[in-house]
Amino acid sequence: MVDSQSHGDYSDIVSRRKFVELTGIAGAAALAGCSSEDPSGNGNGNGNGSGNGNGNGSGSQDEAPDFSESRIRTANSFFEPADIHYNNQLWSGSTHINNSMFPELAKWNYVTQEWTPHAAVDWEAGPETFTVELRDDLVWSDGEPITAEDLEDRLRIGEEMGEELFEFVDDYEAVDDTTLEVTYPEGTNPFIVEQSLLHHHIDTPRQMWGEFVDMDDPDIGNIQAFEPKGMGGDDDVDEVIAGGTVVQDERATQNISYRTRHSGVEIDGREIEPHPDADENINFAGYQMGFRSGNTEYHQSMMAGELDAMHSVFVPPETVDQFEDWHMIPTPMGFGPGLVFNHDHDHWGTREVRQAVGHVVDRQRAVNAVGDTTQAHVETPAGISTALVDDWVDTSGLDDYTGGESAAEDLMQDAGYERNDDGVWELDGEPLEADVLAPAGWTDWITAADAAIDDLTAFGIDVSMAVTPRPEITGERLPAGDFEIVVEGWVPGGMNGFWPYFSFEHIYRNTEFAEPENRPWNNLPQEIDGVDTHERLDEFAQTQDRDEMESIAQDLAELYNDVLPAVPLTEGLEQSFLSEDGWNFSTDEADVHNQWPLHWLPKQGNLWATE
Incomplete structure (x- = not known):
């Protein structure tokens, strides 16, 4: 339980750590049958994990190959590969792979109730201003730097789409290449601003989204009709530009392949700019995204060894008992x-x-x-x-x-x-x-x-x-x-x-x-x-x-x-699954209880191929 003396008025400047203390959110881990203690660190960092979590699969990280051609095979149950696109403003056609395609500002852990920085290295709130400081080493897959202007563009699109953040803020502006300021009326609850802002991905590269962010009044209908798939066409783009650790590699009938942005990668003769974390933290070639019609097909594919990871799938206890070489990560997510x-x-x-x-x-x-x-x-x-x-x-x-x-x-x-x-x-x-x-x-x-x-x-x-x-x-x-x-x-x-x-x-x-x-x-x-x-x-x-x-x-x-x-x-637990057959990963609660382990752990160097 958080000490009641921390529940008073905010000081002029409130750290992100203090935000968490002031929520009074205790016992979030009770749903998972565990309790969480205050982490010792303050969460500051550049988003680069050290990969020193407790391994759970086959083979230690020290014994892992420097590089493996393995790809994490995963799936979704909503959209066939032909219908998947990379407009995160639309639910229809958007899948969990976007968590690897585009960088989030920070990642929220549902058990420790802490943010871990990623694209943002720091943030703080004053009485009327919330300031976000971005990393200076992130680049789009075409080599253009990712800057605060890209985040400003993302917020511009979100404002047009009516995102909840804009119920609370007055304005937002990139003040230099790495700093964005959000302003709000004095008295606004900064924790609500923080929760509404930090989960954002920087996912609207101007090279693809320029026609919308350059308009004085973007048409929401046009934004909703924009379905970039990297296949060309009147309403499409020839190249999907990614800012995350992977980029689209090949679209096939049964699945879409994604390639980790390691140094020296080329796709269709195009050189892909490496992601600054990829060579150090990720030793596998990428992902494959397929389609399964529902939980039953998921279960069958998991038992047959056709998948390596699932972001979220319901598996009843009696079926979990039938799984071999799978690790379940139950996470309370306030949903049911x-x-x-x-x-x-x-x-x-x-x-x-x-x-x-x-x-x-x-x-x-x-x-x-x-x-x-x-x-x-x-x-x-x-x-x-x-x-x-x-x-x-x-x-x-x-x-x-x-x-x-x-x-x-x-x-x-x-x-x-x-x-x-x-x-x-x-x-x-x-x-x-x-x-x-x-x-x-x-x-x-x-x-x-x-x-x-x-x-x-x-x-x-x-x-x-x-x-x-x-x-x-x-x-x-x-x-x-x-x-x-x-x-x-x-x-x-x-x-x-x-x-x-x-x-x-x-x-x-x-x-x-x-x-x-x-x-x-x-x-x-x-x-x-x-x-x-x-x-x-x-x-x-x-x-x-x-x-x-x-x-x-x-x-x-x-x-x-x-x-x-x-x-x-009911109020349920999200069940994420990682295969232990050819993979190893951290099981530390500070690493895994988030959306979603199969995408977040590799960014931190905490999931690796063992063969």
């Missing part, structure tokens, strides 16, 4: 499936109905169905990760929604519902029914939702699963408000899942899957029970006082608990 309701719906917009669902659904049963080694039980719905509740919310007066069918029946009757001859609850002759949209291939979420549907069906609510491709759910159904209940994240996931502001913003003001006329995407009203939720969120973002933050968090948690915008089912 919930039953999210459309609040414009006649039935599901009724609070008593949602509360009844909360009492009927056995959340522990959902955890057990998926596997209690990969999921955490949500004891009291409060709108924030279970890892944060003890530090931010007093749950003693909240409903834990364990009343079962008896409590649910009273609520249904209070709302005017009665059972028909088939035992189904109805209102004025209209049965209470719904198709529950669930993302295809997400077997952990589907399994948890199946358990909930069984509970609801037994109670007399006529619900059925509608397994649907997630791009259709998030890109079509949710923006159009065309749903009744959807299995979707009840907390935002990633590092945002470990800061209360973003968790509450996710449910009360989420515009990620919404059209402008349909916000937020769950159609939750802005004002609820006399509380202007958007105003309270703004107050959270504009305070530097811990006591005020806790007061706002308590209010929003109590409102969530009563209104129940979503019924949490």
